[in-house]
Amino acid sequence: MSNFKVLMLYPNYQHEMMVPPALALFSALLKREGFVVDMFDTTNYKLDIGFVDSEKVKSTNLSVRPFHNPHTQEKTTDAYEDFLRKVESFSPDLLLVTATENMFPMAINLLKHVDHIGIPVVFGGVFATFASELAMRWQEIDMLCVGEGEYAIVELCRRMSRGDNFSNVPGLWIRQQDGSIKKNPIGNRVNMDENPLPDFTIFDDSRFYRPMAGNILRIFPIETHRGCPFTCSFCNSPSQDRLYSGATGQKFFRKKRLDKIREELLFCRDTWRAEYFFFWADTFFAWSEEEFDAFCEMYSDIKLPFWCQTRPETVVEHRIKKLKDVGVHRMGFGVEHGNYEFRRDVVDRKYTNELVIQRMQIPKDYGVQFSVNNIIGFPDETRELAFDTIELNRRIASDTLSCSIFVPFHGTGLRDLCVKKGYIHPDTLCPTNSDDTVLNMPPPFLGGQALKGLRNVFTMYVKFPKDRWPEIRQAEESTPEGDAIRDRLREEYIATFLNNPEGDIEKVNATA
16 A cells, blocks of 8 residues: 555536545546545635625526525535635645636645645646646646546556656656646546546535535436537537547547446445436447447436436437436536537537427427536627527427537637637636626627627526517616626516426436
C-alpha cells in the first residue's frame, strides 16, 4: 500500500447537485493503485465571485417545478479557509483539479490560498484541453492534462510515488524549472470497459439527492456514451473527435459495453440505494437498433425510473415505446433554436421544424413527459430570431422547457466564430453567472439587458396565450414595475403549468 496522497479539488456552483462521475471514477482508479484519495467540494458553499445557486436559478426561470431539498447541507464557513485546513490536515503529495471554464476563476482563487505550501498541482478537464496555453499562464498550475485523464493521471501518480521522472507522460503539459512548458502529445483514448466501478465514498451523502419533477430523489449518473457523433457548433464534442483522430487516428466517440453498464446500475441500486438514474450521454439514441434493443432487455429488470436525453431527429416510435416499457420517467430533447436556416447554418443542426413537431408528438402519445432545451443569444441572433424559437416551442407544447444564454466555451466552433467577428477577445473566460453574456454584439443583435430580460420570461411567452404577450413584454424590464409584473406572472405560471402531480415519481414507480 502506497502512502502517496492525492487531494481532488472540485470547484462547483452552489447546489449543482449531480455528482460528477469523472471524479468518482478517478478516485476508484487511484485507490485501485493503492493511493490515498480525498476531495474538497465547493458545492454547498456560498462563493464570492458572482456564483449563483444553480438549482434556484432553474426554479426562478421556470425550467423546473418548485422544490425544497431537505438534504441540502449548506456550509456557513469560509471555503478558502476550509480548503487550507483540508490541505494542511491531509498533507497531499498532489492536488488534482478539474474545473469547467466558468469554474476556472474559483479554482485559481482556491489554489492561490494554498500556493505557499508548495504542493504540485495538475489541472484537467475540457477547459484544460482546449485552452491549454491560456490556462498555463497561471503560475498556480504546474501540470495540465490535455485530453482524457484516466491513463495520464494514474501514470503520473505511479511515477511521482516512486520518485521517477514523469516529464514524458503522454497527455501532460509540465512546467519546467526554467519556466518553459514541456508539451507531451496525447495518448490513446481510454478503454471505458476497463474502468472500475465509481468510488462514491468521496462525496457527502447529501450530494446524491436532487430534484426531479418536483420530487427529491437519490439520483446517480451512469455514463453510457463518451462523446457524440453529431457536430453541433456550440459543443466541444466535435473538437474532441478532431483532436483524437488527428493525434491518434481514433474516433473519440464510443459506447460502454452493456454488461459494464449493468454492473454499474446494480452497484448503484443495491450498494448505494439509488432511486433514479440519470444517463450521462449527449445523445442517448446514438445506439444501433441491435444495441438499443439489448439495452432495453438489459434494463427490464432494474426496476428504477430514469432520465435520458437525445436529439429530435433520432426519436422514433418503437424506441419511445420500449423505453416506456422499461421505466423511462422523463426525457430531454435539444431543439436549441426555432429558425430552420439559422439552426442549420449557425448551430449546425439540419432538421426541419416540421420534423421536430412530428417527432415530439411521439413521447406525448406514449405518456412520456419531456423537456425541451433552447438557447438564445447566439452570435448574430436578433430578437426576431429568438421569437422563432419561442414560436416553435409553442407548437411543441413540452411539459417543461429551459432557456439558456449562449456561452462561447473554448473548444467550440462558435467560439472561433465569435473571436473572428470581434465579439469576444481570444482570452475571454466565460462567465460564472449563466444569466450573463460575454458577447459584445452591435444592434440589432440580441445582447445585454435585452437578452437577460427575454431569458427571464422565455417560458412565459411559450406557455401563456398570446394576448398576454404585452404584459410579459413589460416583465422583461429590469425596473420595480417590471419586477413586480414578472413575480406575479411567475406565481401564475407555477400554479397553471408546473403543479402537475401526474409526473410524480411515485406514480412512475408504481407502473415501472
